[in-house]
Amino acid sequence: MIDRSRVSTLDDFDPEEPYLVFRGTISNMHTVASGRSQRLEAEFCDGTGTVLLVWFQGIRWIKESLRPGVVYLVMGKPQLFGSTYQIAHPEIEPASQDSDQQNHPFLPVYHTSEKAKQRGLGTKAIARLTDTLVRLLPPVMEETLPRPVTTKYSLMARAEALRRIHYPDTLEQWQQAVGREKFEELFYHQLDYQFSRSTRRSHSVGRVFGVVGEQFNDFYSHRLPFPLTGAQKRVVREIRDDMRTGRQMNRLLQGDVGSGKTLVALLTMLIAIDNGCQACLMAPTEILAQQHLAGFRRLLEGQPVTVELLAGSLKASQKRQIKQHAAEGEIDILVGTHALIEDDVKFCRLGYVVIDEQHRFGVQQRAKLWAKSTIPPHILVMTATPIPRTLAMTLYADLDCSVIDELPPGRQPVRTSHGTDSHRALLFAFMRRQIAAGRQVYVVYPLIKESENLDLKDLMDGYDSITRSFPLPQYQISIVHGQMAPEAKAYEMDRFKRGETHIMVSTTVIEVGVDVPNATVMVIENAERFGLSQLHQLRGRVGRGGGSSYCILMTKDDLSATARKRIETMCATTDGFAIAEADLRLRGPGDLQGLQQSGLPDFKLADIVDDEPLVCATRDEVRMLLDSDPDLRLPEHAMLRRHIAQKQNLPQWEQIS
Numbered sequence: 306m307i308d309r310s311r312v313s314t315l316d317d318f319d320p321e322e323p324y325l326v327f328r329g330t331i332s333n334m335h336t337v338a339s340g341r342s343q344r345l346e347a348e349f350c351d352g353t354g355t356v357l358l359v360w361f362q363g364i365r366w367i368k369e370s371l372r373p374g375v376v377y378l379v380m381g382k383p384q385l386f387g388s389t390y391q392i393a394h395p396e397i398e399p400a401s402q403d404s405d406q407q408n409h410p411f412l413p414v415y416h417t418s419e420k421a422k423q424r425g426l427g428t429k430a431i432a433r434l435t436d437t438l439v440r441l442l443p444p445v446m447e448e449t450l451p452r453p454v455t456t457k458y459s460l461m462a463r464a465e466a467l468r469r470i471h472y473p474d475t476l477e478q479w480q481q482a483v484g485r486e487k488f489e490e491l492f493y494h495q496l497d498y499q500f501s502r503s504t505r506r507s508h509s510v511g512r513v514f515g516v517v518g519e520q521f522n523d524f525y526s527h528r529l530p531f532p533l534t535g536a537q538k539r540v541v542r543e544i545r546d547d548m549r550t551g552r553q554m555n556r557l558l559q560g561d562v563g564s565g566k567t568l569v570a571l572l573t574m575l576i577a578i579d580n581g582c583q584a585c586l587m588a589p590t591e592i593l594a595q596q597h598l599a600g601f602r603r604l605l606e607g608q609p610v611t612v613e614l615l616a617g618s619l620k621a622s623q624k625r626q627i628k629q630h631a632a633e634g635e636i637d638i639l640v641g642t643h644a645l646i647e648d649d650v651k652f653c654r655l656g657y658v659v660i661d662e663q664h665r666f667g668v669q670q671r672a673k674l675w676a677k678s679t680i681p682p683h684i685l686v687m688t689a690t691p692i693p694r695t696l697a698m699t700l701y702a703d704l705d706c707s708v709i710d711e712l713p714p715g716r717q718p719v720r721t722s723h724g725t726d727s728h729r730a731l732l733f734a735f736m737r738r739q740i741a742a743g744r745q746v747y748v749v750y751p752l753i754k755e756s757e758n759l760d761l762k763d764l765m766d767g768y769d770s771i772t773r774s775f776p777l778p779q780y781q782i783s784i785v786h787g788q789m790a791p792e793a794k795a796y797e798m799d800r801f802k803r804g805e806t807h808i809m810v811s812t813t814v815i816e817v818g819v820d821v822p823n824a825t826v827m828v829i830e831n832a833e834r835f836g837l838s839q840l841h842q843l844r845g846r847v848g849r850g851g852g853s854s855y856c857i858l859m860t861k862d863d864l865s866a867t868a869r870k871r872i873e874t875m876c877a878t879t880d881g882f883a884i885a886e887a888d889l890r891l892r893g894p895g896d897l898q899g900l901q902q903s904g905l906p907d908f909k910l911a912d913i914v915d916d917e918p919l920v921c922a923t924r925d926e927v928r929m930l931l932d933s934d935p936d937l938r939l940p941e942h943a944m945l946r947r948h949i950a951q952k953q954n955l956p957q958w959e960q961i962s
């Protein structure tokens with residue numbers, strides 16, 4: 306929307322504004338032939354400067370309708386061509402005729418395209434249409450929001466808002482209209498999500514894990530490698546309570562990197578086993594699945610719990626055997642990668658599914674796991690990429706949430722610094738000192754799918770330079786990248802884990818979950834090419850064992866503004882939630898890693914970053930409303946019920962009674 310009363314001058318307009326209004330006269334109108342086509346040009350002068358108006362279409366009509374000497378309002382965005390400003394296909398109207406201006410100083414602006422404009426659907430033409438439509442609106446329309454809500458938040462009435470969002474009298478009126486429309490948009494989104502959650506809760510059957518038995522208790526009393534943090538205890542309790550209600554659990558577990566989610570997963574899987582069920586854990590990479598397998602086996606040594614791995618790299622015969630054992634119920638915990646969701650993987654009594662590092666899995670993939678049991682298994686989705694609050698509220702409004710907001714004791718925040726090529730000698734010297742002190746170092750290169758070969762070359766060049774600077778036999782170096790065979794990768798990871806190699810040069814395959822407590826230095830090359838959440842993940846690989854840890858972000862010298870901001874954010878904080886918020890602000894929600902496929906709603910007006918208060922308010926209102934009227938039977942909720950019924954093909958109460 307623009308304020309027509311705010312006329313800009315040609316000698317001093319704001320080039321950042323998408324749409325400007327000028328007031329002046331036209332002169333020197335002429336057609337110019339270029340090739341087979343023609344264009345019409347005219348000079349437009351407002352006393353402070355001149356701009357060239359250009360038309361490629363409708364030339365004859367424009368020539369006839371515009372008069373020199375008449376004062377016009379010209380609207381559009383001047384664009385610089387060479388040394389002169391031009392406006393192509395400007396909106397134009399006589400200024401004098403504009404008695405409307407007093408009544409309607411604001412003029413709506415609509416998104417349109419060059420093509421649509423050429424066909425006569427410029428923003429002014431759309432405005433004429435909306436003007437007609439708005440006039441057709443009945444003065445009173447049925448409300449779409451419950452009365453107590455509109456009263457509490459002083460929301461503009463619906464009919465009023467629909468009119469005023471196009472034709473406000475004051476700026477404030479327009480803001481109120483937009484506010485109301487945003488509220489409605491968010492409110493209905495929350496209603497959809499929360500209603501489906503609450504119906505699932507009241508109607509879906511889940512397995513009842515009524516007891517906490519021998520396996521859990523044995524492990525808890527005798528085998529815990531360290532005392533649980535308060536947050537771990539609380540989350541285990543939340544999950545346990547959820548599992549015995551008889552409803553299917555759908556829970557999101559957020560916890561920063563290194564907060565100890567794996568142990569929570571294991572403890573709660575033991576509850577499933579105590580109740581006669583099988584559990585499975587799905588990890589995003591084979592390295593991580595291997596690591597979980599080894600970790601679980603170590604922790605469970607001597608306990609009668611069978612843990613197996615199903616992953617792409619197994620021989621066909623091994624896979625067949627594992628699948629058979631899973632189907633026969635001989636495996637208690639099956640760890641795996643995507644291989645777990647293949648159709649021929651069957652369980653005898655799958656009761657619990659844990660999904661590690663959720664942001665790598667799409668909604669449909671998760672749904673396939675759901676379907677592996679007649680009674681749907683309980684689901685725990687774990688993520689270390691903290692999800693900004695508003696995003697969690699919108700995206701996961703249908704999941705319950707647990708948060709581990711405490712790191713195990715003794716962790717020191719990783720010290721992060723920024724370097725460029727000129728610091729490389731210093732960096733290598735620092736790495737040598739750390740290695741001399743018995744520590745290990747990661748050096749990570751980005752790998753971006755489109756240019757895999759180029760990236761691999763970066764990695765290999767880096768590896769060469771490191772082998773030259775860290776010669777054998779004093780220094781042992783591992784290398785891991787995506788094009789190596791899984792066994793070779795696992796072998797190199799193992800050597801590094803056992804401390805046999807000092808430096809691990811790799812692509813981001815080690816990004817997620819890899820746990821080598823003795824590694825204290827993380828060097829990230831070409832750090833400007835990583836997103837914030839990835840940098841945070843990578844940094845989370847160090848600082849796990851106590852002792853000081855370091856993250857060095859190496860970049861080229863000249864950085865784009867956002868890249869610089871990302872690096873600065875990383876150097877300034879280690880708080881995953883702060884980083885997630887910064888990421889959301891820098892990139893916008895549509896662009897967050899892995900979120901595209903996760904079904905982020907496409908709001909027309911609401912913006913989950915800027916409208917956080919509205920997101921919170923609508924969530925709370927819908928929650929209270931569903932608490933008091935879970936089936937939306939109250940007459941004042943009839944319109945909400947109708948909306949849900951339409952969406953979900955539910956019976957409408959009106960029809961039943």
Ligand code: ADP
Nearest residue numbers: 531532533534562563564565566567568713820
């Ligand atoms: P993440 O939440 O990132 O998956 P992990 O589960 O891999 O974290 O745990 C990170 C490290 O912290 C592991 O080495 C793990 O053994 C250790 N750890 C987990 N819980 C505790 C605890 N309560 N006290 C001390 N160390 C812990």
Ligand code: MG
Nearest residue numbers: 566567661818
């Ligand atoms: Mg983990």
